[in-house]
Amino acid sequence: MTSYVVAIDNGSQSTKVLVVDEHGTVHASARVGLLPYAHPAPGRAVHPGDDVWDSIRQACRIALDRFTGDRDRIVGVGLCTIRFCRALLTADGELAEPLLSWMDERVGRPYERDDERVRWLTTSSGYVSHRLTGRFVDTAANYQGVWPIDQETWRWSADADAYTSTGMPRELLFDLVDPGDLLGEVTAAAAEATGLPAGVPVFATANDKAVEALGAGLARPDQLLLSLGTYISSMTVTDAPGGGDRHWVNFGSRPRQYLAESAGIRRGMWTISWLRSLLDGDGIRDDAMYDLEGVLDREAEQLPPGSEGVRAVLDWLAPADEPTRRGALLGFSGPQGRAHIYRALLEAIAFEMADNGEDMATELGRRFTEVIVTGGGARSRILPQIVADSTGLPVRRADVDDAAGLGAAVCAAVGSGMHDGWESALAAMVRLGEPLAPSAHADEYRRLRVEHRRVRAGIRALSADLAG
Numbered sequence: 001m002t003s004y005v006v007a008i009d010n011g012s013q014s015t016k017v018l019v020v021d022e023h024g025t026v027h028a029s030a031r032v033g034l035l036p037y038a039h040p041a042p043g044r045a046v047h048p049g050d051d052v053w054d055s056i057r058q059a060c061r062i063a064l065d066r067f068t069g070d071r072d073r074i075v076g077v078g079l080c081t082i083r084f085c086r087a088l089l090t091a092d093g094e095l096a097e098p099l100l101s102w103m104d105e106r107v108g109r110p111y112e113r114d115d116e117r118v119r120w121l122t123t124s125s126g127y128v129s130h131r132l133t134g135r136f137v138d139t140a141a142n143y144q145g146v147w148p149i150d151q152e153t154w155r156w157s158a159d160a161d162a163y164t165s166t167g168m169p170r171e172l173l174f175d176l177v178d179p180g181d182l183l184g185e186v187t188a189a190a191a192e193a194t195g196l197p198a199g200v201p202v203f204a205t206a207n208d209k210a211v212e213a214l215g216a217g218l219a220r221p222d223q224l225l226l227s228l229g230t231y232i233s234s235m236t237v238t239d240a241p242g243g244g245d246r247h248w249v250n251f252g253s254r255p256r257q258y259l260a261e262s263a264g265i266r267r268g269m270w271t272i273s274w275l276r277s278l279l280d281g282d283g284i285r286d287d288a289m290y291d292l293e294g295v296l297d298r299e300a301e302q303l304p305p306g307s308e309g310v311r312a313v314l315d316w317l318a319p320a321d322e323p324t325r326r327g328a329l330l331g332f333s334g335p336q337g338r339a340h341i342y343r344a345l346l347e348a349i350a351f352e353m354a355d356n357g358e359d360m361a362t363e364l365g366r367r368f369t370e371v372i373v374t375g376g377g378a379r380s381r382i383l384p385q386i387v388a389d390s391t392g393l394p395v396r397r398a399d400v401d402d403a404a405g406l407g408a409a410v411c412a413a414v415g416s417g418m419h420d421g422w423e424s425a426l427a428a429m430v431r432l433g434e435p436l437a438p439s440a441h442a443d444e445y446r447r448l449r450v451e452h453r454r455v456r457a458g459i460r461a462l463s464a465d466l467a468g
Helices: 051-066 124-133 160-166 188-194 208-215 270-280 287-300 338-364 383-391 403-416 422-429 442-466
Strands: 004-010 014-021 026-033 074-081 087-089 120-122 137-139 175-177 182-185 201-207 223-228 232-238 247-251 258-262 311-313 328-330 370-374 395-397
Touching (some): 004 051, 004 208, 004 403, 014 051, 051 188, 074 124, 120 124, 124 182, 124 188, 137 201, 201 208, 201 247, 201 403, 208 232, 208 247, 247 338, 270 338, 311 442, 370 383, 383 395, 403 422
Parallel strands (some): 074 201, 137 175, 370 395
Antiparallel strands (some): 014 026, 087 120, 182 201, 223 232
């Protein structure tokens, strides 16, 4: 008899919920958009109110209302949320202030206690885990950045200095478990809020990028995963923590697995959402929120490589070490319109990430033979082909649109015993599409990619000069 798991994938712009069977088939899904970040002070970016939990609660209800199967056959929930967030909680697990986004400068600094109500420090996944289960337990694999975590053991550090340097005493921190391990069971209150069956076990995953890599089938050192989300990154498997000048190492979504990650684009597909909001407003927050991008895709498909001279530089959010960097659109001569801007943004994504991926490959001493694309940008009709032409490599899409959701489902399938291990779960549930080869435009894109490096350098120099 068929069993199901519910996968929760909370990203930077929306929450997606899938109901998935043991074969990786999606039987119901829903998407609820998040509200724009609030900026209560310079350098601060928070999710307004209780928006992350509200979006999860609503998306669960919609997906389960659409599910026509037997809810008694739901055997687990996989929870995946945004990485690099920080939640400040009171003793009973309520938010002492709105959830700090990964864009908030405070998440990159040691914690400074200025509110006596704060009893717990955790991630977005820890907060949502508590809302679902009532327990103070979180996945170890969602602790990147300023936390006293031991990268080797996947547990809190044995070094007392780690707690002093981060400003985070051990007593303020949740207990940790590995991906696929039990976080707790859905409480009666959470069941009432979400529609999930009370008592169903909730299983740990990892950070959203690692869960996406799991659901996309990233498994070999010659594969490069390009995650086309709000923050765009490229990843490949590696066997130990560490890093270098051109990459850093993240936790994977299987116990003791690591992912090497290149430099990224801090507001990557966010720039497409920004353009969409200028054209269509911010009012659409359901499954139709990306419809306009399909229209823009079809319009931009009619344009030649290079967007008839329009170029984009994607520094809409400057990195901390180069605060003067700014984004730019240039090259207009009159006849260009919205499709040119859209295609220029996509081309800029492909060019910059092709460079970043090659830098990482060089530092790791390896050569990539294919690219896997996931995330919202993978839905584009034209972006995967632009990536293939810019990298000169075949590109494959993850079979399921929401790879992070499928990765969360895999974790729940392993934890619940739906499958007897990671390999069998991946073999049964994860599939990739056919390779998309570089086209006849590959030589032109190789030339444009070199040109784009000069454009990026020029805009960065100009931005620094204007900043004085």
